Amino acid sequence: MSREPYRIVLLPGDGIGAEVTADAVRVLTEAGRLTGTRFAFEEIPAGAEYYRQHGRDWPEGSEQRCADADAILLGAIGLPASEDAHGSLLRADGRMAGWSAIVGNRLKLDLFANVRPVRLFPGVQHLISGTHKQVWEPENVDMVFIRENTEDLYAGSGGLLAPGGVGQVATDTRIVTRASSERVIRLAFETAMRREGAPEDKARRVTCVVKDNILHGCRLFVSVFDEIGAEYPEVQRETILVDAFTQWLLRRPEHYDVVVTTNMFGDIVTELASALQGGMGISVGCNVGTRHGMFEPIHGSAPKHVGHDRVNPLAAVLSAAEAARWLGAQHTDPDATRAGDLIEAAVANLLAAGRPLTYDMVGYEHAAPRSAVTDAVVERLAAGRTPAEAEPLGAS
Structure with a gap:
């Protein structure tokens, strides 16, 4: 633990973004504890709902706070214009509400590449x-x-x-x-x-x-x-x-x-x-440049699912793994790289075990709550289980 903590800006955004971002933070913190990698989190309210309430995408100074961060974790941006209207809530200038946090960061921080790993995990x-x-x-x-x-x-x-x-x-x-x-x-x-x-x-x-x-x-x-x-x-x-x-x-x-x-x-x-x-519930987007990186699950804000403890947290968790590995490469820090590898291994172990998983992966009849899935990832992290040691929680 020789270096200062990595400064991670959190942009939970709209809808389920806050829920899955909290899950990502929890898992990343545990992986950091296991590897001696320290993370300091700073949350910035941003998105369509913030715009609806304040007439702007995020608080003044947020752009610079993102620029000063070592990495950014983004939740989800965007809300419907209204309950009965097609299309997203827009700003007065015609851009989507919350544009600054998602597209604006890509441009201002010169995140010139969107890197999307597409891998079918065993068991999925x-x-x-x-x-x-x-x-x-x-x-x-x-x-x-x-x-x-x-x-x-x-x-x-x-x-x-x-x-x-x-x-x-x-x-x-x-x-x-x-x-x-x-x-x-x-x-x-x-x-x-x-x-x-x-x-x-x-x-x-x-x-x-x-x-x-x-x-x-x-x-x-x-x-x-x-x-x-x-x-x-x-x-x-x-x-x-x-x-x-x-x-x-x-x-x-x-x-x-x-x-x-x-x-x-x-x-x-x-x-x-x-x-x-296996769907967007497990898909990750990495927005990277030469100096900055922003990592996100690629699903939307899904406002109808807010508060029901049902959405898939694994895309957000895997985005945290990608952030840790990117930090490891940027700073030649094998501990940060290992933190990312441990998270992915824990997720792979859970997927190979086949439960607990959310409705989008196993159907409503066998679905587990979002919180139970995150608990299972954390447990597997702490136990250091590999995918080859997959076993459903509670199995004898």
Whole structure:
């Protein structure tokens, strides 16, 4: 315990965000205790509900507090405009309420890459056809998506023409730059170099997902992909149209190792990929740059579930594991890395045991409360159980 505690800003946000963020903090604190890694948590109220009450996304000075943090844990941002209206609550400028905490942080902190691990843990069944099924062996789903995170259709270039207060013309301008493409593509190849290859053949492979037969931005992205790929002869590279990729992702997930793509396409295909790993209740998003990192479960705020102790905490818990490992790499701190590894091992042990788990993973008939799932992760952490030692709690 030679270094100062890692400063972790918490942005619980809206809806169930507060519940799952508290679970993540509890598990991360226990992993820190076991490894001698200290964390100091600072919570900032932010999101749509804060905007509804105060007319702003978060308190003054919050942007700087995020910049000063070693890492950020985000819960969930966004609420419906009203109970009976379609769409999200928006700010006066047309952006989603809570924009500063989620998109604003990506831009201000230059979190240029959204890294999404997609892995099917042993014991988890995927959600194809909307039901729990097992078609592939778990080891056949193990890939990483790396999505450009600061431009494309999210750059905010566009607007709405509404003469007389009635919307008539809307534009959203797509922006793809060489500089942003270069750094996210290089990260993809560097990630492939650290991995053991695709499940299918153990080949290190980076797949570039685009629509370059139509879009100029994608043509630029592919040209940069080929330039940088030539620097990594050990890594296979391939380019595929996004529409074709969606069906190959489901038909042949074992082929994919690292997938790199632009912002909007990445947003869509990673949601699809979450079905391969058991759903959004277990899916993690890592927003990273050279100096800053923000980690989140990718599910929404799910306001209808607030207070019922039923939602899945594992995505938030695994996001804390990714934060710890990222801190370990940033600061050459093996204890922080081990804290993240211990959390993932505890979650893997629980999933292999098959209970207690929440309704989204086992159905309502066999569902356990959210709090019981978090208790089980903490117990497995303290016991140091590996996935091979999986056993349901209370089993004889």
